[in-house]
Amino acid sequence: MRSPADRPVDQTGLRRLNLSRVLRALRVDGPQSRALLARRTGLNKATTSSLVGELEQRRLVRLGEIVSGAVGRPSQPVELRGRTVCGIGLEINVNYVAVAVLDLTDQMVFSKRVPLDVVALGQVAAMDLLADLAAEAIAEVRDAGNWVTGVTVAVPGLVDTENGIVRHAPNLRWRDASVVERLVTRLELPRERISVDNDANLSALAEHAVGVAAGATDLLYLTGEVGVGGGVIADGRLVRGATGFTGEVGHMPLNPEPAPCGCGRSGCWETQVGLAALLRSVANFDDRVHDSALDLEQRLRVIASRAADGEPRTRRALAEIGSALGIGASILVNILNPTAIVLGGYFAVLGEWLVEPARRELSERVMASGSCRLLLSDLGFTAAVRGGAYAALDRVFDDPSIAPLVAPAEVPHLGGIA
Amino acid sequence: MRSPADRPVDQTGLRRLNLSRVLRALRVDGPQSRALLARRTGLNKATTSSLVGELEQRRLVRLGEIVSGAVGRPSQPVELRGRTVCGIGLEINVNYVAVAVLDLTDQMVFSKRVPLDVVALGQVAAMDLLADLAAEAIAEVRDAGNWVTGVTVAVPGLVDTENGIVRHAPNLRWRDASVVERLVTRLELPRERISVDNDANLSALAEHAVGVAAGATDLLYLTGEVGVGGGVIADGRLVRGATGFTGEVGHMPLNPEPAPCGCGRSGCWETQVGLAALLRSVANFDDRVHDSALDLEQRLRVIASRAADGEPRTRRALAEIGSALGIGASILVNILNPTAIVLGGYFAVLGEWLVEPARRELSERVMASGSCRLLLSDLGFTAAVRGGAYAALDRVFDDPSIAPLVAPAEVPHLGGIA
Structure with a gap:
């Protein structure tokens, strides 16, 4: 080779x-x-x-x-x-858009998250909202006399990174969204300094750089969002595959119930362990945890407090999700043999009740048992935006001569x- | 990074x-x-x-x-x-042991396969038999005045390559087999030139070097043996994971029937698509395809000829296996996004009847559809021994100064x- x-x-x-x-x-x-x-x-x-x-x-x-x-x-x-040099990360997900600015030493300079019903907003309006957020962050950096390396957008879906197009993001209902082209027309940045990538990939980069498994040569990041995606780092490098579409772990056919999935199929893993499955199983639809006007972290805190109080339905739901999480994760560990799985998104917030049942399944099902740690991300919902900013900074680490x-x-x- | x-x-x-x-x-x-x-x-x-x-x-x-x-x-x-420089590959599997000698230009100089009930033989006797085969191949090379770069043994199981120990090979019933140590005592070769590796990993190397998907930067090899293993090449490099235990794909819990597996669990993918499942589903136990004294390829030719004649039980069994193969493969493609899946072992021999139902499942289930080709290996049952010889040759490509x-x-x- x-x-x-x-x-x-x-x-x-x-x-x-x-x-x-x-x-x-x-x-x-x-x-x-x-x-x-x-x-x-x-x-x-x-x-x-x-x-x-x-x-x-x-x-x-x-x-x-x-x-x-x-x-x-x-x-x-x-x-x-x-501070003199900053990278900008953006994220769009089902329930929110977010931005983070990191400086050259990975310190957070600025960040913001806006709760939002992205599906209702529609593809074009959502891209414009991302452009607004990016423009705000760029102005923030430039007003302080500093230089922007670039912008990277995190999206939960299949991303053609080379052409800057989101091919398919089932949970956003996006198809062939030309994110980079849309941002180029709105931002004063050259096209080659704007990019879009899969959210789990970017989160894995952030975890590898500064997270709980920083420096692990082989790690797997799982996004606990409406969709469940995976970011794979093998031998210190992000695994991107032939066309950039790795880590689509949410659609493993593991749910014995024929639950419908955002992808159009049924029985996918994310119909068992995704955020929508969590909300559905912990409470009826008139409960406030289903209120999309509330910030997601606030809704998750309600669930955490019920679990802490021992509320039976919440506890049972979390135990079942933890177990399903462990079954799917064991497949991934058997294929990829990582040092660590890092659980992100809501998995991290409610990890206290998910990790034990998940570990039980892992220890029963992983062939090379004991070789992989199951960890909770401490980056919360900022992993993807941080990873985006990190990737934007990577441009200047790859080629310092682009800096003025x-x-x-x-x-x-x-x-x-x- | x-x-x-x-x-x-x-x-x-x-x-x-x-x-x-x-x-x-x-x-x-x-x-x-x-x-x-x-x-x-x-x-x-x-x-x-x-x-x-x-x-x-x-x-x-x-x-x-x-x-x-x-x-x-x-x-x-x-x-x-x-010819002046040769590498030696060995393989042990449930039904046979084999050896291949490749020269520096990857030409096959010598090869041999012996049908055998490896489980009945037992761990120690089987390792001695491997040593006999290796000694025979080494003598063959040296008698011709040539030099041996090294020996690599392919085993269907979890291999600690660093210490030269097979940790667990469920279908062989092996545990903690010190293969390298055993060979060192029998062969006139320094320890650092003898190694053992997973059979699917070595087959993937062979396919990447000389097979139907040669040069593909991202490929997945699947062994169609009693066990079903995977060898993963990502961005041109073999993915070995944290402790060398990648590609354990045979134990994905996909079989809706609770069929017992060699690993001690039940419902594993290889209980649907492994060689034992094939033999069981195509014919009753008194049929000659179950006669382990016959060479495996001969038994597979009987099945192929029945399928060609349209024999209903054989056709139905192959269609079901092909479909289960496609379901499992789609999980792997969604995770790894390879350019090609190469089917080896019996999958390649009976590929004519497996590929269509498998492709149907892939096209329904793969998120980035159309990006991955499903190919039949043309290395037959020699992929792992060739890969072993190739890995043995790699020693001199990595460090030519070891050659006298x-x-x-x-x-x-x-x-x-x-």
Whole structure:
């Protein structure tokens, strides 16, 4: 098999690759001296200093406080600059739209979630609403004098990432939605810096970067929303498949009851464990947990408090969902053998009552038992927007030369110190 | 995420990496001039010539016939040497043990399959039989004056590849079988050149290298044996998971009937579509297709001929199995989004009657319909042994410096020609 290392690169490509190496080393290992950066990246010291100089001029890194160690010369660490550069993540789901802005060090700068009946709103109006949110976030960043790397939108459905089109999002009732094209006409950003991706993929990226299973080389993220999607990371990389349509786990035919699904079939796993199934099984339709004008987290808190009080119907429903969750998850663990499954969305909020029955099924059904941890996400409903912002930031980590050069006078250059 | 290109290497490591690049370029793109090799690998011409010289001395490559082109100087292609270097693959399954020897150009040099009741034989005796077969193949290679890169054993079960132990192979009734240790004591080969791996993983490697879906970046191989295993290739690489236990697809709880499975549970997918299910559903137990003294392929030919004659019980059984195969495969396609599913083992032999009902289920159930082809392997029951031999050969492609240096006098050196 051909590995990426086999591909030759030209001089400009090499410079870009080396800028990217240095910037990524700072992201992964934190602030460090140029000497250490050189050792870690395998580049020589002169090249490393020159690369750091260029990254400073692009406002991506800065030199920190000089540190006097016990031995050797004092050293001045290089660190990521933070606020000056931001990535924007958007999310659209059945019950809400949301936005998050992360800076270069993954700190949340701005975030917002709006409860909404997206199906009732319709495909075009919903895309315009996303554009409004994006424009608001971009203005926020630019008004502070900072630079936007790009925008990535998370959608629960099959996404043609190359062409920026949502092919099919059953629970939103979307088909062939040209999300990127719509945003391009509304935002002052070049097309190549706007993208759309599957929400579970982006959430998996966020979990891998900053979540409870951060750094796990093999992890599976499950979205607990109306639809249940999966994001797969194998050997440290997102598995995208042949056409970008991996992780469609919600439609495994596991429900013994012929319950109708948003996809048009019946008996899909998400008709047992999706958010709609949860709401239906815990309370009658006149109960306030069905009130879509209330924020979703508020409705889930009502369910959590009933479960904590031992209310029988709620407890029984959660035990059944936990068990069905474990049966489906065991199929995925047997196929993918991850170190961890991270449960997101409502699964995380109500995890206290879902995890035990789920673990029971996993331990009975997983062939390589004991190899996989079942964890609750601590990113709540922000995993997908964070992942979107993270993916938007990735553009500048992949190619730091897209960041604008500022006049050298603006940069306090100290140089020469290792 | 950290890519392999981020890892620094030292000087010796770099030489080894470059030897490997050149050797792999010849494997992937065939015979070519040193000038073209230099261009393809991104190395300079002097380095490339020096690397080719060393590969010649290790009997891994040779210089071919001088070719006079229409323009430019005549060029002499470098090519893989073939026979002088061989890899050995072994396989153990419920009904047989097998061996295959491939040379450096993936040509089959020697192969053998012995029908056998492996469960009755027992774990230790079966491992000794594998050692006998391996010793026979090694003698075959060495008697011809050639060099063995290594031995890889394919087993239908959970394999701890790092420690060379089969943790659990339900259908063989094996637990914690120290295959590598057993072979080390019997074979004149260093331990690090003997390994054991899951049969579906190795078959997937073989299909990716030389099969009907060769070169597909995302493919899924399904073994049609007593057990049904999956080998997953994503973005050109085998997915091994956290502990090497991926592709355990046979135990998805899909059979509505509570049929008992080799794993101790019931209702597993392989109780519907595995070889035992096939034999049981096509004929009564006194029928000759159940006679384990006959070679498996012979028994399958009987079934194929009955199906061709339109025998109703056989046709009905195959249609039902094909449909169950499609239902399970659709789950896998929705998760992994491969370009192709390659059906191996008995699925390939009886594919003519299985593929149509399977395709029907796939087209109904796959979310990204039309994106995945369902193909029949043309490697028959040799996929796993070939994959084993291929993996054994990979050792020398990964690190050509393990091949013995021969005295320079033995190598006809022509040098200097681009």
